[in-house]
Amino acid sequence: MSRTSTSTSDTPPPHPLIFPLYLLPPLPFLPRASNPARGKKPAAAAAAPPEAHLPGHTQYVKCRSCLSDLCPTSHIISKGFTGRHGRAYLLTTLPAAGITLSPPTPRPLITGMHTVSDMACAVCGENIGWKYVSAEKEDQRYKVGKYILERERVVKVSAWEQVAGPGVEGRGEAVDVDVDDEGELEELFLGLWTAEGAERRRRGRV
Incomplete structure (x- = not known):
């Protein structure tokens, strides 16, 4: 019995490999050219200023020890000063009702000799900084009449003026x-x- 040979032309072609498309990363979404505004936030969705959400918002500086009011944060003109206990604020003014001042005393500071009055909370007596009375160096005299407030001795607290509304008595x-x-x-x-x-x-x- 003779052995018949099979021609290579009769061999069926191999089955093509199918790549699983779910392994491909998702294609980026591109907005349609006919609608250039697509994908942009409408003007109404833009971030509104804080005043629109918090009417009457004010931030106050308070004594850390007793939380009595000292002044609004708008009185702060610099946060880059140094006091006895670390960083300090430089303020334009402080209401006299919230503080007590000691007699002026000459004191050597980092920026030279100054005359200062130590400042304490009028309620609890905690030492919170000092007031500049005079300065020897001419370039330091801009501080005269201003106040140093120790950041370690105060806290900032937010407040909102009460707004009249349904069922709320607006007393301001x-x-x-x-x-x-x-x-x-x-x-x-x-x-x-x-x-x-x-x-x-x-x-x-x-």
Whole structure:
């Protein structure tokens, strides 16, 4: 019996490999040329200034020890000064009702000899900085009449002037965040804190 040979031409071609397309990275989405504004945020969605969301917002500097008001943060003209306990603010003015001043005393400072009056909180007596009375160097005399406020001895607290609304008596008084109330601090962190809601909650606890 003779053995028949098979021609290579009769061998079927190999099956083509199919590449799994799901392994390819997704194609980037391109906006249609006919609509150039596609993908852009509308003008109404642009970030609004903070005043639109927080009417009457003011930030105050308070004594860290007793939380009594010292001045608005708008009185700060420089944050790059150094006090006895580290960094300090330079202020244009401070309300006399919130502080007490010691008699002027000559004192050598980093920038030369100055005459200063030590400054304390009028409520708790904590030393919070000093007032420049005079300076020997001419280039340092711009500080005369201004105040140094120790950053380690004060805190910044935000407040909103109360706005009249349904069920809220608009008295125009500033309502501060209660730093001892964990619920209020959490609302402030989430951007949900309002002066009206805080006052209603406080009235409910009385």
